[in-house]
Amino acid sequence: MNDLNLYGWNDWLFQQKEASDYSGFIHGRIAVTHKTCYEVVTETGCYTCELTGNMLYGKEDSELPCTGDWVIFQVLDADKGLILDRLPRRKTLYRLKSGTVAEKQAIAAHVEQAFIVQSLDLNFNVRRIERTMLQVVAEEIRPVLILTKTDLVFEEAEVKAALKHLGNKLPVCYTSIHDPASIAKLRSYIGRGETVVFIGSSGVGKSSLINQLCQKEVLQTGAISGSTGKGKHTSTRREIILLDDAGVLIDTPGIKVxxxxxxxxDKLSEVLDLSRFEGACRFADCQHVNEKGCAVIKAVNDGEIEEGVYENYLKLRKEAWHYTSSVHEKRKREKSFSKMVKQVKKKPF
Ligand SMILES: Nc1nc2c(ncn2[C@@H]2O[C@H](COP(=O)(O)OP(=O)(O)OP(=O)(O)O)[C@@H](O)[C@H]2O)c(=O)[nH]1
Ligand SMILES: [Mg+2]
Ligand SMILES: [Zn+2]
Structure with missing residues (x-):
């Protein structure tokens, strides 16, 4: 018997299930997402499930179930099922689907914390931390920065200086798989029944950390390429691992961008610590680009805001704007297409 409370089941989810047309069927949490099917954990065991046509039809990618989602399904066989409904999501981590301009991809659903993992060799990059943090806090997920491989040589003072503006919004945890005390400290961040998603580039040590936390080899880990110093995408799926008496961990494959x-x-300004200047801009709707009396630009010129931070602020805003306007364009095209189809249908042949 699995205790689903350990997997994060709670009163809110129970109410969502009650409100579903399919409340009479059993529920479970998606532990692994495959290409066309899902592994779903329930009280009585694990089922491999597919989606009904209804669940698939006319859906955006980001609306399809993902790892961490709670679903309702019909049992077909001893270990097979058909997903009938997905419960509403809270705190879901999304990113722009790579190779697209207007498609979101859900990485993990119902997560309380995101461990943003970077290794202290060549992977540390504060601009990448900022962009990941934006996506995390946009969903009210708590970010924690995990800096791994402290057993290797790194410039601690440089790292600390680069992170200064992220301050108390981003707790930082230094780890090494060769230092059990650092793993114990990491474990103390994870509350009972809480879900934590691990995100970061390939080779930074996400799966290694999960193995250390579980004190056994639950996940495969990979070597770093000698020529590029990068990981080789050892993990290929998003997968839930239950941490005994603690929380739910979600391992993810390495992400490039x-x-x-x-x-x-507002969230972006908060993340980058620009909000404290914004109130002093001359115009209430100041965009902090080239307006007269802009306190943000003044702070950049006075060296109070690092130039790199300000440049990333503009870059992230532009990217988000590009995504939003592409989605808007796409919706407009879809609308006019369905209008045209309706008109064609009305015409007598
Ligand atoms: N020196 C050192 N090596 C580590 C540490 N953590 C992980 N590694 C090594 O880094 C390599 C990659 O580790 P993985 O855990 O597979 O990395 P990953 O982030 O899961 O990578 P993908 O699954 O490809 O996304 C392995 O050879 C690990 O042994 C550490 O703290 N110190
Ligand atoms: Mg991995
Ligand atoms: Zn301004």
Whole structure:
């Protein structure tokens, strides 16, 4: 018997299930997402499930179930099922689907914390932390920065200086798989029944950390390429691992670029610590680009805001704007297409 409370089941989810047309069927949490099917954990065991046509038809990619989602399904066989409904989501981590301009991809649903993992060799990059953080806080998920491989040589003072503006919004945890005390500290961040998603480039040590936390080899880990110093995409699927008596961990494959979809400017200013200047801009709707009396630009010129931070602010805003306007364009095209189809249908042949 699995205790689904350990997997994060709670009263809110129970109410969502009650409100579903399919409340009479059993529910479970998606533990692994495959190409066309899902592994779903329930109280009585694990089922491999497919989606009904209804669940698939006319859906955007980001609306399809993903790892961490709670679903209702019909049992077909001893270990097979058909997903009838997905419960409403809270705190879902999205990113721009790579190779697209207007498609979101859901990485993990119902997550309380995101561990943004970077290794202290060549992977540390504060601009990448900022963009990931934006997507995380846009969904009210708590970010924690995990800097791995402290056993290797790195410039601690440089790292600390680069992170200064992220301050208390981003707790930082230094780890090494060769230092058990650092793993114990990491474990203390994870509350009972809480879901934590691990995100970062390939080779930074996400799966290694999960193995250390579980004190056994639950996931395969990979070597780093000698020529590029990068990982070789060892993990290929998003997968839930239950941490005994603690929380739910979600391992993800390495991500090259974390494309943003959140156009919440206030959140972006908060993340980058620009909000404290914005109030002093001459115009209430100041965009901080070239307006007279802009306190943000003044702070950049006075060296109070790092130039790199300000440049990333503009870049992330532009990317988010590009995504939002592409989505808008796409919807407009879809609308006019369905209008045309309707008109064609009305015409007598
Ligand atoms: N020196 C050192 N090596 C580590 C540490 N953590 C992980 N590694 C090594 O880094 C390599 C990659 O680790 P993985 O855990 O597979 O990395 P990953 O982030 O899961 O990579 P993908 O699954 O490809 O996204 C392995 O050879 C690990 O042994 C660490 O703390 N110190
Ligand atoms: Mg991995
Ligand atoms: Zn301004």
């Amino acid at each position: 974390f494309g943003v979809t959140s156009d919440d400017q």
